[in-house]
Amino acid sequence: MPGDTQPILVFGATGQQGGSVASALLQAGRRVRAFVRDPHASRSIALRDAGAELVQGQLADTGAMRAAMRGVAGVFSVQPSSGQGALYGMRDEDEVRHGIDIAEIAVESGVRHLVYSSSNAVGEEPTGMGHFDSKARIEAHLRRLPLTTTIIRPATFMEMLVMPGFGLDQGRFDFFMKPDQPMQFLAVEDIGRIVAAVFADPRRFGGATFDLAGDMVTGRQLQSLFTEAAGRPIRYARFSDDALAANPFLARLTELLDRGRLAGDADLQALRAINPGLLSFRTWLAGSGQAAFAAALGTSGGWRYGRG
Ligand SMILES: NC(=O)c1ccc[n+]([C@@H]2O[C@H](COP(=O)([O-])OP(=O)(O)OC[C@H]3O[C@@H](n4cnc5c(N)ncnc54)[C@H](OP(=O)(O)O)[C@@H]3O)[C@@H](O)[C@H]2O)c1
Numbered sequence: 001m002p003g004d005t006q007p008i009l010v011f012g013a014t015g016q017q018g019g020s021v022a023s024a025l026l027q028a029g030r031r032v033r034a035f036v037r038d039p040h041a042s043r044s045i046a047l048r049d050a051g052a053e054l055v056q057g058q059l060a061d062t063g064a065m066r067a068a069m070r071g072v073a074g075v076f077s078v079q080p081s082s083g084q085g086a087l088y089g090m091r092d093e094d095e096v097r098h099g100i101d102i103a104e105i106a107v108e109s110g111v112r113h114l115v116y117s118s119s120n121a122v123g124e125e126p127t128g129m130g131h132f133d134s135k136a137r138i139e140a141h142l143r144r145l146p147l148t149t150t151i152i153r154p155a156t157f158m159e160m161l162v163m164p165g166f167g168l169d170q171g172r173f174d175f176f177m178k179p180d181q182p183m184q185f186l187a188v189e190d191i192g193r194i195v196a197a198v199f200a201d202p203r204r205f206g207g208a209t210f211d212l213a214g215d216m217v218t219g220r221q222l223q224s225l226f227t228e229a230a231g232r233p234i235r236y237a238r239f240s241d242d243a244l245a246a247n248p249f250l251a252r253l254t255e256l257l258d259r260g261r262l263a264g265d266a267d268l269q270a271l272r273a274i275n276p277g278l279l280s281f282r283t284w285l286a287g288s289g290q291a292a293f294a295a296a297l298g299t300s301g302g303w304r305y306g307r308g
Contacts, residue, residue, distance in 0.1 A: 004030070004073070005031070006031065006071055006072055006073035007030075007031035007032060007033040007053065007071070007072050007073065008025055008030055008031070008032055008033070008072060008073060008074040008075070008076060008199055009033045009034075009035060009055075009068055009069055009072045009074070009075045009076070009111075010022045010025070010032055010033070010034050010035065010052075010075075010076045011035050011059075011075070011076060011077055011078055011079070011102065012035075012078045012079070012080070013032075013034035013035060013036060013044075013047055013052065014034075014036055014037075014041060014043035014044055014047065015078075015080075016157065016159065016188045016191075017078045017117055017154070017188065017191050018034070018076060018078055019043070019047075019188075019192075020188050020189050020190075020191045020192030020193075020195075021076045021191060021192045021195045021196070022034055022047055022050075022052055022192070023050065023189075023192055024189075024192030024193045024195065024196040025192070025195075025196050025199065026050055026051050026052065027196070028196045028200065030196070030199065031053070032047075032051070032052040032053070033052065033053045033054075033055055033068060033072060034047045034048075034052040034053070034054050034055070035055055035057055035064075035065070035068050036054050036055070036056060036057075037056070037057070037058055038056075039054045039056050055067070055068040059079065059094075059098040059101075059102075060094075060098070062101055062105060065101065065102060065105050066105050066108070066109065069105055069106060069109035069111060070109065072109070072111055073111070073112055073113065073199075074111060074112060074113040074114065074115065074199050074202075075102065075106050075111050075113075075114045075115070076114075076115050076117070076195060076199075077099060077102045077103065077106075077114060077115065077116045077117065078116075078117040079095045079098045079099050079102075079138075080095070081095050081131035081134065081135075082095065082130050082131045082134075083129075083130075083131035083132075083249075084131075092130035092131060092133070092134040093134075095131070095134040095135075095138075096134045096137050096138055099116070099134075099135075099137075099138030099141070099142075100138060100141050102114075103116070103138075103141065103142050103145055103147060103149075104145070106147055107145050107146060107147050111147070112148060112202065113148045113149075113150070113199060113202040113206060114142070114147055114148070114149045114150075115149075115150045115151075115152060115195055115198055115199065116138065116139070116142055116149060116150070116151050116152070117152050117154060117191070117195075118135040118136075118138070118139055118151055118152065118153045118154075119131075119132055119135050119153055119154065120153040120154060120155045120156075120184065120211045120212070120213070120262070120264045120265070120266070121256060121261050121262050122135050122136045122139060122153055123136075123261065127256055127261055128252070129252055129253070129256065132256075139151055139209070148202055148206035148207065149206070149207070150198050150202075150205045150206060150207070150208050150209075151208070151209040151210075152191070152194065152195065152198070152209075152210065152211075152212050153209065153210065153211045153212065154186050154191060154211075154212045154213075155183075155184040155185055155186040155211065155212060155213035155214075155264040155266060156183065156184070156185055156186070156262070156264075157185070157186055157187070157188050158185045158186060158187045158188075158214070158215075158279075158281055158284050158285075158289060159187075159188055159289070159292065160185075161173075161175070161185065161222070161281075162285075162289055162292040162293045162295075162296045163292075163296065164295070164296050164299040166296070168226070168230075168234065168293075168296040168297050169296065169297060169298060169299055171232065171233060171234055171235065172234060172235045172236070172237065173222060173223065173226055173234050173235070173236050173237075174236075174237050174238070174239050174240070174243065175219065175222070175236070175238070175239065176238065176239065176250075176253060176254045176257045176262070177218060177219040177222075177238060177257065178219060178238050179218065179219040179220045179223075179236060179237075179238070180218050180219070180220060181218060181219065181257070181263070182216045182217065182218050182263060183216065183217065183218075183257065183262065183263050183264065184211070184213035184215065184216045184263060184264025184265075184266055185213060185214065185215055185216075185217065185264075185281055186212050186213045186214050186266075187214050187279040187284040187288070187289070189279070189288060190212070190214050190271075190275060190277075190278055190279055191212060193275045193277065193278075194212060194271065194274055194275050197274045197275060210266070210267070211264055211265050211266035211267075212266055212271065213264045213266035213268060213271070214268070214271070214278045214279045214280060214281070214284070215268070215279070215280045215281040215282075215284075216264065216268070217281055219236040219237070219238065220236060222236050222281075223235060223236035225281055225282055225285060226285075226293075228282075229282075229285045229286065229290075229293060230293075230297055238254070239254060
């Protein structure tokens with residue numbers, strides 16, 4: 001394809017999703033232009049050393065985004081959200097504005113294919129949670145634009161499960177699901193592999209919206225998988241009523257899961273056909289999740305959203 005020689009512009013390239021996408025695109029032999037806030041940060045330098053071209057900018061700077069989109073074939077669009085707490089100070093209306101700005105500048109710039117990363121909680125009805133409903137608004141705007149777009153809806157990241165604060169250091173694991181309730185999860189590294197396949201075939205994936213996940217597990221299965229990997233018993237329980245009363249954010253996510261909105265509906269077989277290396281939770285835990293799991297087994301402290 002002629003577009004193959006033009007770069008793909010990756011937002012959030014120093015973060016989890018954008019980092020995974022940049023790395024998979026480079027591995028697939030595509031040119032990557034990474035939109036970074038600080039070109040001197042170690043994550044930016046690592047991207048440059050891996051072969052990416054760096055362009056400096058902020059999401060609020062539409063001029064920088066316009067300059068960054070000159071001559072690109074595709075754009076990977078992801079925004080931080082209010083769901084990440086104080087990490088980036090992102091309000092829901094900022095997330096929506098940035099998601100829409102990126103798409104509109106992509107149209108003006110003649111970009112051929114935009115891949116937008118949403119969330120698997122997004123659906124027909126609002127969730128009542130700002131950082132999901134913001135994504136529904138961006139999705140709706142994208143569908144009205146004259147732009148070939150693919151919307152991916154990632155499941156909760158496997159990386160979330162091994163963050164400190166869920167009790168692993170005390171031989172337990174507390175999470176959203178009831179013991180027999182299934183929930184889908186996704187290894188961040190699979191986002192990149194799937195997005196690289198999507199960019200490689202805009203005719204097949206243009207116009208599509210689909211959930212991304214690598215595995216579906218119940219609380220009881222997590223108990224077995226963690227016990228097996230730790231070599232000592234890890235007991236699973238849903239968050240206690242006290243814990244949910246103390247953390248309204250977790251309480252609302254738990255409620256959403258019970259309403260069927262966070263469990264995920266990804267077609268794992270179809271995703272495995274696109275990405276044969278799709279990681280199950282067991283495989284991820286024995287591979288790139290191992291170090292974070294070992295750290296969580298020995299780390300106490302409260303849960304907060306962050307990045308490794
Ligand atoms: N966690 C989950 O399970 C899950 C599942 C589905 C969807 N999501 C969604 O995923 C999104 C977050 O993606 P992620 O986990 O990849 O984020 P992340 O790892 O926290 O990375 C955020 C990226 O955005 C960049 N950034 C932050 N503020 C910026 C600004 N003002 N201008 C330009 N760049 C900026 C950061 O750059 P710096 O390196 O300079 O800070 C970093 O590259 C959220 O919308 C969340 O709702 C999360």
